[in-house]
Amino acid sequence: MNNLLGSIQKKVFLYDGSKGVMLQRKGLGGHEASESWNVSHPEEVKDLYKEYQQAGSDMIQTNTFPGNRVTLEKHGLGDKTYELIFEGVKLAKEIAGENTYVAASLGPTGTLMEPSGDLSFDDAYSIFQEPLKAIEDAGADFVNFETFIDLNELRAAILAAKETTNLPIIASATFSSNSRTIFGNSAEVCAIVCQSLGAVIVGANCSGGPDSLIEPIKKMYSVTSVPLCVKANAGLPELVNGEIIYQQKPEQFSSYTKEFVENGVRLIGGCCGTSPEFIRELKKALAEADTPELNLKSVPxxxxxxxxxxxxxxxxxxxxxxxxxxxxxxxxxxxxxxxxxxxxxxxxxxxxxxxxxxxxxxxxxxxxxxxxxxxxxxxxxxxxxxxxxxxxxxxxxxxxxxxxxxxxxxxxxxxxxxxxxxxxxxxxxxxxxxxxxxxxx
CATH class of the missing domain: 3.20.20.20 (Dihydropteroate synthase-like)
Structure with a gap:
C-alpha cells in the first residue's frame, strides 16, 4: 500500500472493470445479489479477479458492492453481511499476490438521508461499520466508497472508516450532466470535503461514458490536494430485446485516457459494462500517454x-x-x-x-x-x-x-x-x- 501511495504522484495505476455485468455473463441471475456468489460460486469470482489481473490491473476491486445490510436484506441476506463481504475480499487477496492491490468496494445504502428521508447520519454510520470490519479483517489494502449521490452519506461512510478501521480511503461520487450529484453536490465540493476528511484519493465513477466524467474531473482537479481516480461506464446502457446493453467499444472508451491523466487522474479503470478487454485498451493508452507532474492545490x-x-x-x-x-x-x-x-x-x-x-x-x-x-x-x-x-x-x-x-x-x-x-x-x-x-x- 505504501508503495502505491508513494508512487501515485508520478505513475498512473490501472484499476479493473465491472463485476456485476461480468458475473451476469457467467450466470448470475437478475434476482441475485452479486455478493452471494462470494460464497456460492467462489471459483467464478476468483476467475473474474484473475481475468482483470491478467489484463493488467494494478488494483482489483472486490465483488462487495453495494455490500451493506440494507441492500443485502432485500435478498434475505442481511444477517450474512459480514460473511459475504469478508469472503469477497479474501478471494481477491488469494488472487492478488504481492504485486496487485485489493480495494474493497462499498456503495450507498439506497436510502434517503435525513431530513429528506428517514435514514439518520448515525444510522448510516452504523450500517457502514459492519462491512468495514469485515473488509479490514479480510486484509484489504484500501476501501473504495463509490457511486455515491449524496455527499452527506459519503461523509458518514468516510467517518465510519476512519473511526472503525485503519484503511486508506478512496472516495468517489456519481455526477449528472451538470457536474453535480442528484442531490446537488458539486464536483468541487465533493473533492474538498472528502479530502478534508482524510480520503487519500477522490474521484468520479459510473455516470455515463468517459466523456461524461471529463468535466467533473477537471473541476475536482482545480481544487484538489490529493490524486484523482475515475471509473466510467461503457457508455449509457440501452435496452435491446429486453437486455441491458452497453454499446461503447473498448477503443473508444480508452481514447479519453490522456485527458484524464492530464487532469490529475492517477487511478483509472472501468465501471458498469466494462470488461477485461477495456482494461487491456486502457493499459495500451497509458503506455502511450505522458504522465505530467501533478499540480495539486493546497489552498484554504x-x-x-x-x-x-x-x-x-x-x-x-x-x-x-x-x-x-x-x-x-x-x-x-x-x-x-x-x-x-x-x-x-x-x-x-x-x-x-x-x-x-x-x-x-x-x-x-x-x-x-x-x-x-x-x-x-x-x-x-x-x-x-x-x-x-x-x-x-x-x-x-x-x-x-x-x-x-x-x-x-x-x-x-x-x-x-x-x-x-x-x-x-x-x-x-x-x-x-x-x-x-x-x-x-
Missing part, C-alpha cells in the same frame, strides 16, 4: 454541501456575520429570513457566532437542517466545545472554525473533521488547510 477552502469558496489573500471575500441573537433564531428553527437574505444579498460566506449559547438544543438536527437549507459556505464561532465538534460532525460540508490563542478546542479533533482554522479576524491560519487535509496519506 470552505464549502457548503452545494458550493465552495477559495479564501485567498488576492481575493477579498465578503462575510455576513450572524450574532448570537440571530443564531438563536436559527437554533429555534427560523431559517426563512436567512434563506431570503442568502438569495438577495451579495456576500460570499456566513459567520455563525454561537457566543455563550449552551449545547442544550439538538445540534445534529440543526447542522443537518442548516446544511440542507443554506447554500452559502459557513464559519462558526462558539465558546462551547460540544457545539463546535457536533456541528462539524453533522454539517454536510467543510466549515471554518474561528480559533483564538485561549481556545479550549482540540486541534486533533478539528483536524479529524477537516475544519479550516481561521483567526479572530477571519484570516486562514498559516498552512492550516494543507495541515488539516489528507492526514491519512
Amino acid at each position: 477552502t470552505i464549502a457548503s454541501a452545494f458550493n465552495h469558496l477559495v479564501l485567498s489573500p488576492d481575493k477579498e471575500c465578503s462575510v455576513k456575520k450572524l450574532s448570537q441573537d440571530a443564531v438563536t433564531l436559527l437554533v429555534n428553527g427560523n431559517f426563512s429570513n436567512l434563506m431570503r437574505e442568502c438569495r438577495s444579498e451579495p456576500f460570499d460566506y456566513l459567520l455563525l457566532d454561537f457566543g455563550t449559547i449552551e449545547a442544550t438544543f439538538d445540534i445534529r438536527d440543526f447542522a443537518s437542517q442548516f446544511g440542507l437549507l443554506i447554500k452559502k459556505p459557513v464559519m462558526i464561532k462558539s465558546e462551547s466545545e460540544e457545539i463546535v465538534y457536533k456541528f462539524l460532525r453533522y454539517y454536510p460540508g467543510k466549515a471554518g472554525v474561528v480559533w483564538s490563542n485561549n481556545s479550549k478546542l482540540s486541534l486533533p479533533q478539528l483536524k479529524h473533521y477537516g475544519a479550516l482554522l481561521v483567526t479572530e479576524t477571519l484570516v486562514p491560519m498559516a498552512d492550516s488547510d494543507s495541515e488539516y487535509i489528507g492526514d491519512r496519506a
